[in-house]
Every structure is written in C-alpha cells, then in structure tokens.
Amino acid sequence: MSTTAELLKGAAELFPDEVVTQAHVRHFDLPFGAGRFALITLDNGHDHTKPTTFGPQSLANLDTAIDQVEKEAADGEIVGVGITGKPFIFAVGADLKGVELLKRHEDALAIGKGGHEVFKRLSKLAVPTFAYYNGAAMGGGVEVGLHCTYRTVSAALPAFSLPEVFLGLVPGWGGCTLLPNLIGADKAVTVVIENSLNQNKQLKGKQVYELGIADALFEGADFLEQSLIWTASVLKGEIEVERPVIDRGEAWDQAVARGRFIADGKVHGAAPAAYRALDIIAAAKNGDLQQGYDAEDQALADLIMGGELRAGIYAFNLVQKRGKRPAGAPDKNLARPVTKVGVVGAGLMASQLALLFLRRLEVPVVLTDIDQERIDKGVGYVHAEIDKLLGKGRINQDKANRLKALVTGVLDKAEGFADADFVIEAVFEEMGVKQQVFAEVEAVAPEHAILATNTSSLSVTEMASKLKHPERVVGFHFFNPVAILPLLEIVRGEKTDDASLATAFAVAKKLKKTAVLVKDAPAFVVNRILTRFMGEIQNVIDEGTPVEVAEKAVEPLGLPMSPLVLLELVGPAIGLHVSETLNKAFPDRFTVSPNLKAVVEAGKRGFYVYDSGKPELDPEVAALLKQGDTVLTEDQVRARVLDAVAQEIGLMLDEGVVAEAQDIDLCLITGAGWPFHLGGITPYLDREGVSERVTGKRFLEPGVASVPA
Amino acid sequence: MPRTVRDVVFVDGVRTPFGKAGPKGIYHETRADDLVVKAIRELLRRNPGLDPKKVDEVAVAATTQIGDQGLTIGRTAGILAGLPTSVPGYSIDRMCAGALTAVTTVSGSIAFGAYDVAIAGGVEHMGRHPMGEGVDPNPRFVSEKLVDESALFMGMTAENLHDRYPQITKLRADEYAVRSQEKAAKAYANGKIQQDLVPISVRRTTPEAGETGWGLVTADEPMRPGTTLENLANLKTPFRVHGRVTAGNAAGLNDGATASVIASEEFARENGLPVKMRLVSYAFAGVEPEVMGYGPIPATEKALAKAGLSISDIGLFEINEAFAVQVLAFLDHYGIADDDERVNQYGGAIAFGHPLASSGVRLMTQLARQFEEQPEVRYGLTTMCVGFGMGATVIWENPHFDGGDK
Numbered sequence A: 001m002s003t004t005a006e007l008l009k010g011a012a013e014l015f016p017d018e019v020v021t022q023a024h025v026r027h028f029d030l031p032f033g034a035g036r037f038a039l040i041t042l043d044n045g046h047d048h049t050k051p052t053t054f055g056p057q058s059l060a061n062l063d064t065a066i067d068q069v070e071k072e073a074a075d076g077e078i079v080g081v082g083i084t085g086k087p088f089i090f091a092v093g094a095d096l097k098g099v100e101l102l103k104r105h106e107d108a109l110a111i112g113k114g115g116h117e118v119f120k121r122l123s124k125l126a127v128p129t130f131a132y133y134n135g136a137a138m139g140g141g142v143e144v145g146l147h148c149t150y151r152t153v154s155a156a157l158p159a160f161s162l163p164e165v166f167l168g169l170v171p172g173w174g175g176c177t178l179l180p181n182l183i184g185a186d187k188a189v190t191v192v193i194e195n196s197l198n199q200n201k202q203l204k205g206k207q208v209y210e211l212g213i214a215d216a217l218f219e220g221a222d223f224l225e226q227s228l229i230w231t232a233s234v235l236k237g238e239i240e241v242e243r244p245v246i247d248r249g250e251a252w253d254q255a256v257a258r259g260r261f262i263a264d265g266k267v268h269g270a271a272p273a274a275y276r277a278l279d280i281i282a283a284a285k286n287g288d289l290q291q292g293y294d295a296e297d298q299a300l301a302d303l304i305m306g307g308e309l310r311a312g313i314y315a316f317n318l319v320q321k322r323g324k325r326p327a328g329a330p331d332k333n334l335a336r337p338v339t340k341v342g343v344v345g346a347g348l349m350a351s352q353l354a355l356l357f358l359r360r361l362e363v364p365v366v367l368t369d370i371d372q373e374r375i376d377k378g379v380g381y382v383h384a385e386i387d388k389l390l391g392k393g394r395i396n397q398d399k400a401n402r403l404k405a406l407v408t409g410v411l412d413k414a415e416g417f418a419d420a421d422f423v424i425e426a427v428f429e430e431m432g433v434k435q436q437v438f439a440e441v442e443a444v445a446p447e448h449a450i451l452a453t454n455t456s457s458l459s460v461t462e463m464a465s466k467l468k469h470p471e472r473v474v475g476f477h478f479f480n481p482v483a484i485l486p487l488l489e490i491v492r493g494e495k496t497d498d499a500s501l502a503t504a505f506a507v508a509k510k511l512k513k514t515a516v517l518v519k520d521a522p523a524f525v526v527n528r529i530l531t532r533f534m535g536e537i538q539n540v541i542d543e544g545t546p547v548e549v550a551e552k553a554v555e556p557l558g559l560p561m562s563p564l565v566l567l568e569l570v571g572p573a574i575g576l577h578v579s580e581t582l583n584k585a586f587p588d589r590f591t592v593s594p595n596l597k598a599v600v601e602a603g604k605r606g607f608y609v610y611d612s613g614k615p616e617l618d619p620e621v622a623a624l625l626k627q628g629d630t631v632l633t634e635d636q637v638r639a640r641v642l643d644a645v646a647q648e649i650g651l652m653l654d655e656g657v658v659a660e661a662q663d664i665d666l667c668l669i670t671g672a673g674w675p676f677h678l679g680g681i682t683p684y685l686d687r688e689g690v691s692e693r694v695t696g697k698r699f700l701e702p703g704v705a706s707v708p709a
Numbered sequence B: 001m002p003r004t005v006r007d008v009v010f011v012d013g014v015r016t017p018f019g020k021a022g023p024k025g026i027y028h029e030t031r032a033d034d035l036v037v038k039a040i041r042e043l044l045r046r047n048p049g050l051d052p053k054k055v056d057e058v059a060v061a062a063t064t065q066i067g068d069q070g071l072t073i074g075r076t077a078g079i080l081a082g083l084p085t086s087v088p089g090y091s092i093d094r095m096c097a098g099a100l101t102a103v104t105t106v107s108g109s110i111a112f113g114a115y116d117v118a119i120a121g122g123v124e125h126m127g128r129h130p131m132g133e134g135v136d137p138n139p140r141f142v143s144e145k146l147v148d149e150s151a152l153f154m155g156m157t158a159e160n161l162h163d164r165y166p167q168i169t170k171l172r173a174d175e176y177a178v179r180s181q182e183k184a185a186k187a188y189a190n191g192k193i194q195q196d197l198v199p200i201s202v203r204r205t206t207p208e209a210g211e212t213g214w215g216l217v218t219a220d221e222p223m224r225p226g227t228t229l230e231n232l233a234n235l236k237t238p239f240r241v242h243g244r245v246t247a248g249n250a251a252g253l254n255d256g257a258t259a260s261v262i263a264s265e266e267f268a269r270e271n272g273l274p275v276k277m278r279l280v281s282y283a284f285a286g287v288e289p290e291v292m293g294y295g296p297i298p299a300t301e302k303a304l305a306k307a308g309l310s311i312s313d314i315g316l317f318e319i320n321e322a323f324a325v326q327v328l329a330f331l332d333h334y335g336i337a338d339d340d341e342r343v344n345q346y347g348g349a350i351a352f353g354h355p356l357a358s359s360g361v362r363l364m365t366q367l368a369r370q371f372e373e374q375p376e377v378r379y380g381l382t383t384m385c386v387g388f389g390m391g392a393t394v395i396w397e398n399p400h401f402d403g404g405d406k
Helices: A003-013 A056-074 A096-101 A105-123 A140-146 A175-183 A185-197 A205-210 A220-235 A250-267 A273-286 A289-304 A307-322 A348-361 A372-391 A397-406 A413-417 A431-444 A460-464 A498-510 A526-543 A547-553 A563-570 A572-585 A594-601 A619-624 A634-655 A661-672 A682-687 A690-695 B032-046 B073-080 B098-112 B154-164 B170-189 B229-233 B265-270 B289-294 B296-307 B324-334 B356-373
Strands: A022-029 A036-043 A080-085 A089-091 A129-133 A136-138 A150-154 A216-218 A341-344 A365-368 A407-409 A422-425 A450-453 A473-478 A487-492 A514-519 B008-015 B057-061 B089-092 B117-125 B200-204 B213-217 B254-264 B277-286 B314-319 B379-386 B390-397
Touching (some): A036 A056, A036 A220, A036 B213, A089 A140, A096 A307, A175 A289, A220 B032, A220 B213, A250 A273, A307 A682, A348 A365, A348 A498, A365 A413, A372 A407, A397 A407, A422 A431, A450 A460, A526 A563, A547 A563, B008 B032, B057 B098, B073 B089, B098 B356, B254 B265, B277 B379, B289 B296, B289 B379, B296 B390
Parallel strands (some): A080 A129, A129 A150, A341 A422, A487 A514
Antiparallel strands (some): B008 B254, B117 B254, B200 B213, B277 B390
16 A cells, blocks of 8 residues: 555544545547557536535545556657546545544645655656636635646636635645646735635636636536546647746746735735745745645645634635524524515615515615604615616616615605515614614504514613503614625514514524524624624723824734724714713623713714825824823733623623524624634634633534634 | 518438347447437537527427336427526427427527527337336227227238238238338448438446446447348238238337428528538328328328329438338338338348437438539438328428439
8 A cells, every 4th residue: 555545544544434536537539649658537426505525535546547547648648638426526625524624734734645656656657638628717726726737728618716724724635735837926916815705705717718827718518528528639749738838937936925915915924824835835936846745745734733713614614514504593484475565664774674575575665754854865875776787787778777766765654664574774773763763663564474674783672661552563674785794693582473573584594694593682792792802902992002002902813904993983972872881781891981981972083094095093083182101911801802802792692692602603694704713713712712711611522613622 | 560481401310320129239228319319419519600599499200208208208308408597498209200290390480580500309218118118098989990909000001001002912011111220231331321420428337148247339230241131031921910010111110209390491591501401391281090000101192292293203201211111101102112212222121220209300311412412403301201101291391403314
C-alpha cells in the first residue's frame, strides 16, 4: 500500500459516516480517430440535491482510479484522461462533516497531504489530463481540476468558487498555489479572497472562462460532447491552447496587498484564514509548487485545529440548516393560506414591507394610513422600487405590470382589509397606538386573519391583550435594511395559537427570511444583545474612557462595523428609545446613557464626521460629552463588554427567550451581520473563557463549534 | 394571388449513433428528447450560414408521443436546442415513416411558400418507450375483422409477407441480412457513416452493462460485422414456430434520433447552404395491415407516376430494412436482383438499427452522400414500410448530376 493510501485509510477510519464518492473509469474512442480515452466520473450515487464531496474514502477511490489510468497511460493504451461529475454537479470539495471530526493536528495534516498527493498525480501522468467542469464546482472540486493540464467549463454551470476563506480555511489542495500561477495573482485574489469574503460569491461558467481558469467554454446542452471533441482536437494538435503570460513582478505584490486590504475591511485581522491564504499566494510568486503545497498543508492543519474554522462551520450549518428548519416552529400543515396582505401604515418601513410581501408572495397588498397623501406616497414608493427592478432587468415588464397592479392603498381599513388573511402593522412604536390600530383592524378583518406587528421592543402579549381574538397576534420583527438582512424574529405572544404561528413561519419562508422563534421578551434577541453590548460601551465612555479606546477595544472581534458607527446606522434616537425600554425592563443591567441622551437632544444624527475621508469624532458631539475620570485600557473595555454580553445571553437562555444558544448565534449572524469566525458570538465566548467566567459554564458543548475533546 | 411552386432541397442531415433498446443499451440512461436536441444542435453547428431565427418550423416525429417524446417534442426540442422562442415546432407520427413524413410535410409547406427553411427529424427511444406502450386498439378491429390480429405485431406481418411470396425463402432473407452487415462494415471502414453522426455522451450507473460513469458514443451499437449465414441459420423465429423472421434478418429494437434541414432551393442558395438533394416527388400508400411490408411498392408506384419516371430511372435506392423479406418483396416486384449494387450501398437497418420514427432521415442522409460520390446518377429514392399497412416513398434528384447515363 502506498503512503497516500495508508494516510487516507487512517483518515477514513476517523470518518465512518462519509458519503463516499466513487471515481468511475470508463474508456472509449475519441472522435476523429484521436485515440482511446479514459474518463473519470466523480459520483456519490445520489442525485444533484446531495452534491459530490471529497472525504478520505472518496480521495482513496480517486487514487485507485488514477492508479489504473496512470498504468494505462504509461503503457500507451490511452491518449488522455478526463475527469467530470454527475449531472449538474462536478464536485463541491471537502466533506465538512469529516473536518469537524478531526481532533489532532496530525490528522488534519493528513487530510491536506492526502488531497495533494492524490490530486497532483493528475499533473504527472504520461498523457495530458482534462477537467470538464460540467456543474457546481467548489473548493476541492475546483482544485482537482486545477491539477489537470486543460479545463473546459459549461456555460450552464451555476456556481464555482473557492469558499474556504469564507468558512475559515484556505484553498489547501492546490488552490492557493495553482490558481495564481494559472491566472495571475490579481484574479486569484478575486476568487480566493474577494469573492469568498463577499458572502461567498459564486462565479458562473462564463466568468470561469473569462478569468482564464478554463481553456474553453461550451453550452450546457451538449457540454460533454463538445468538450470531448475539443479534447480530440487538442490531442491531435489541431487546437493549441494559449494562456497569457503571468506578471510575476510588482503586479503580484500589489495583488496580495489588495487582498490584505479587502481582508482588513471585512475581518479586521480578527480571523486568520484570509491572511494565511494571502501568505501562500504571495509565496507562489516564485512558481515553486511543492513549496506552496507544503505551506497549504500547514495552513490547513493549523486552521482546522483553530476555533475560527470550527465556529465558521458551525455558523455555516446554522444558516444552511437551522435557518431553514426553525427550532420550535409548529407543524407547517397548520398554516393557513395567505392570499391577501394588509399593511397598516404607509411610511418608509411599511412601504418596504409592502414591497417585500408583494415580490415574494405575489398576492394583493393593500396599504392604509391616516391620509391619502401618505398612502399615495407609500404606493408611489413601491411603484418606484418596481421600476428600479425593471430598469435593472431583475424583472420583466409583465412582472412589473403584475406587481404594480397588486399593490393598492385605501383610507378605509374596512375596505382594504375585509378579505385580508394577514395584516401587519408598522406604525409608531407606542403601545397605545398599536393597540388602537389592532382594535380597528380586528373590527374589519376576517376572523382568521393574522395580525402581525413589526414592533422591535414592545410586548406582543400586551398588544394583543385588548382584542377579542388575541390568539392570532404574532410578532414579525424585521431588520433594517429589510431587503438585505435575512433575519425575521417571530414572536409568540402568551395567547398566540399554533395555527397563527405556523402561518407566520410559512409566510416567513415565502419571504425567504431566516425565521427564529423567540419568546415575547423585551427587545427579543438581537436588539437586546446589541443594546447591552452598546450600553457597556456607552458606560465605559461615560465613566471616562476615551471614545477611540472604547471603539478600538472591540476591533479584534472583527464585527462588521464599530459600535458607534452601528449606532449611527440605527439612529441615535432609536438606540436611545430601545435602551430606555430595556432600562425599564431590566434597570439593573441596562442603563440610559446621559451622553447619548444629550446627543439625541442636540439633534445629532451621528458621532463622526467624515470630512477627512476617515471617521473623526464630530467636535460638536465631543463638546456634548460629559465623561468621568475612570480610564480603562482596551483589554479592560473588551472584557467588560464581553462579560456583559455573556451575562445577558446566559439570562436570556435561562428565561427561555430562545430554545438554544444556537438561535442566539443564528440571530446575530443573520440580523446583525456578526461574523462566521465568531460563530455568531457564543462559540467565541466559550473559546475565550468568557462564558465560564461569567456564567460558570459553556454555552455549547465542546465539539459543537470547537475542536472536539 | 399568383403563386409559384418552389423547388425543395435537402440541405443536410445528421443522426445520433443508434443504440440497442433495453437496460444494457448505450442510451438506457439517456433521454429521448436529449438525443434529438443534440442532433438539431449539430445541424446548426455544421451550417453556420443558417440563421436560427430564420427557421420557420421544427417538425419532429415520434411514434410513442408520451413522456420525453411527448409535450409536442418539435416545440420543446427547439427550445432545448437553443433555437429562438420565435421558432415554432410540432410533432408528427406516422410510426416508422415519422421522420420521412416530417420531411415531406415541411417540404409541402416550403413548396407552397409558407416556409423558407425548416428542421425535420425524428426520435424513437424504444428502450424508454417499447413498441405498443400505452396503445388501446379499438375492439372493432377484431370484432368486425377489420384487420387480422397479427397486423399489430410487425414481426407477424413479416411472416405473412413470406407467406404471400413463397419464393422469398428464409435463406434469401438471411443472405440479404449478411450482405447488409458486410456493406455497413465496409461503409464504416471507409468513413462513410461517421461523417454524419453526432457524438452523444452517455451515462451508466449500473455495472451490469459495462464500465460505469460518463462515456461517449461515436458508432452504432447494433452492428454485427462478420455475421455469417451459419450465425443466422439457427436463430429463433420468435413470431411463428418454424417461421422465417429472426433477429438476424430484421432490424432490432433501437434508440436514436435524426434531424435534417429542408429548404427552398432559393433560400439554400441565397444563404450559402449546401444543396445535397432536390425533392422530385413523394407518395404514401396503404395496403392490408397484415402485410404492411408490401407498402413501399404502391407508394413507389404513386411517387414514380407523379414524377413521370419509371423504376429504370432510379439509380440509387435507400430502402429501410425493417425486415429483409420486405426489401426482397420490393426488389422482386421490380425485378431487381437481391444484390443489386444500386440498393442500400452502405447497408441498412438490419445492421445500423431502426429507431422507428427517426429512420427516414437516415435513409436520406445516406442517399445524399451517395449522390455526392456518384454524379452520374440522376435520381434516387428513399422508401420504407409503415405499421398498420402503409408505405412511404420520396424520389430525389441528384444536384451533382453531371449528365451521365444512369
């Protein structure tokens, strides 16, 4: 048995549940008498809904297939070797489930080496090798093709990426080394760093060709046939593949610098993967492939044994799995159909909600408000947004006509809501106003209609309390910007019944939102944690720590923006309002910052001015600040903030605000954009020992979002 | 309005390699629509002068028009092949003469002036759609003795034809079949067939039939080069005890697709498209369903009469070999020798296979190649028998004709 085979056998024993990919070898004659050809098909035996992956046994199977074709090539029995995938899928890379199981650095190293040892054989056969990217190709799937002599890609290929950095890894089976050597460092940085950190952006077939990753592009209808005909022409010397010369000078260094700039902008140095990948790309400039592979092995092993990757995989699974099957949602068969939606209010939030319901549900949406002018403005906003979509080519004229015809506004709620199945209110955030609105809606809407509130901090139970049918009231809390942030907190009031809740979840699914069931507790999940987090920052500033120290203190977390920039985005007045609400509920933990109050009263919309291009504290704001004389270090600030967050999460779990810590993390990732490398936040709090310090225990069992014990 | 009938030409034709129907066949895991789609795409690739927007019709024949051969396959295949949505399409069924009828039907429309250019072809995946799938014959056929029960089973109609022509013995049929295999093998060796084949990628997921994974088909699967009389002598006669019709002297059950471009001669010339054959006449005729293999004879009589030609004017014959006996009945009728060199020069369906509704265009594609090679020939014909007692014949003129004497 070869060393590679032994290596993979050992790895396979650690991962008995692998969905194994077979590497079928089939022989046939190429057209035009170009000779006998061996084509390897990667296929895990399932349909396209279970994409082909590479676990250790799968790599071993490919290794065995290469044994066979290597011999045939050496013996002159074949003129070339190809590799392709099952219908719609080429291969989507390493099996993450197997990565999660790894406990030892040497095992992680074995996975890296195993992949390299197998893939690189494809570049050392006695005959040319061809990868035919027929369908989705990611990570190791892309990389196996990079080791081949030539590549073709299908114009129908929907998704092609090296998503490793997005998850917390590096493209470590040749990606970091081969890609810049194939297409140049700058384009490689785009694929490896920029796309990956841009919410794992996928390339389409045509782009793969235009980037120079593939040598030929063929339409999906007869992709494999045309690829094989092209192969025959290449082998007969009728087609000569030309590739641009790579600039190995300054351009290479500039590309790496650009990558670092992108990484800094996204993770602020807080997660290592992008930087490790850039180091390898930088070193690949000398063209020494084996040196690159060795560096990839080390980086992979280090990252696999690091908390950021484990948190990244955990976060990925939360979004992909838990986000699609919300914990605690009632039986979906209880959901009632929603054929018409009412929106109370025609302000900006209400209009955005109307647009969202319209686009996703494609049912009549009717807006009401207190005067015709507001209504016209609301409907006008929706029409204008539809025209924008039309202008961008996102919808066609027929669809625009259909959507515009579906949205209307009326003054009279009785006229608008008499046949609505779902009415959502987005009026002024005050209990009395909202209760009044629901009472009016209840008087005119059908008895089965769901009454939903977009409140961010008021009690759903109290809002429903004066109704004849409080069981049909649910909280439906969106996050701004509604069109972008995926989270929807669905709030169950005390009397909310299962059918109403099921309907709310069904609507959320159609809206393509990530729904999380939360208890009717003050400010629910995201706003409560963010407010506690912000509150602690405010506290240390109020006590005397300079603003810039407080801001810098949380930079190592790699949050999407600094606390005060976030507060600017939310609006200081809204931030103040939520802190007041929470202060009322939990006066011992939530404070109302006098400085924030002063800023709001002064009518300031933010804290910074950007005249110099960089944010600088607005002198007018600085003049308003009244600070104490307790000055903390960055470390001290960070500890205080994290302790506060950990304490709050612990209390929320005790109160049963959500089912599990996983839901807290899912909310923070999808509602606040908190990063994958923190796993939301609880994996980070566990990893840094904050959870145990504050609550006496971890939030997650070891191994859930960390290296298993 | 005044109207001039226009000359119609066969521009080009291609086909997939034919496969054996059934779980071990090369196309067992390939959809029927994909076969014809790939043939259409190859036609478009080979004829860059043909602007897809200008195609006026896509006529696709299939005998069993359900599943992947249903849904008005002429229309769906056009869209799947990447033709603009402005190009219409429809489906045609005349069983074995489906593709032939697709050609004649669009030809009629071209001659009349309704179309300038059309795509015509056929597909039959007899593995996915076995003969007789979903049929529901009216009980009156039997109760009123409108047809004999054997009329529904093509092999039995072939036995009936042997009964009608006792001089056509099993030996003659077998000898004919051996020659068909020999001629087909020779045509392959000389590269006559491959030039009009579209390579098809095929997937196999079960190892019983051979290596698994994706493969590429570049040749007909049913071929049995080297077949001898001895090989054929002892084959079973599945349609009748002590009968004459065997798997060896008949076409098999096959999968495959064909496609052709048919245009007005004017359009072809203006657009720089090849003119491989010029349509002279066509005819269809009915016979007793029990002896459907007799069909080509009255159909040919009609087509010759309409063209003002006699059989002696025909220099090349492409006769579909559903059964050797049916070819021999035709040859006997016209006094043509069993091994006449004008007949099926490249061999026939006994060797290549006969995916019912697709075969007509295969005959034309082969005749077109023979015209190219033999400019001394002026006229040729393509003919085939059709289930339920019909025959179909198209007479073609060789545009390369150099005034020679045949």
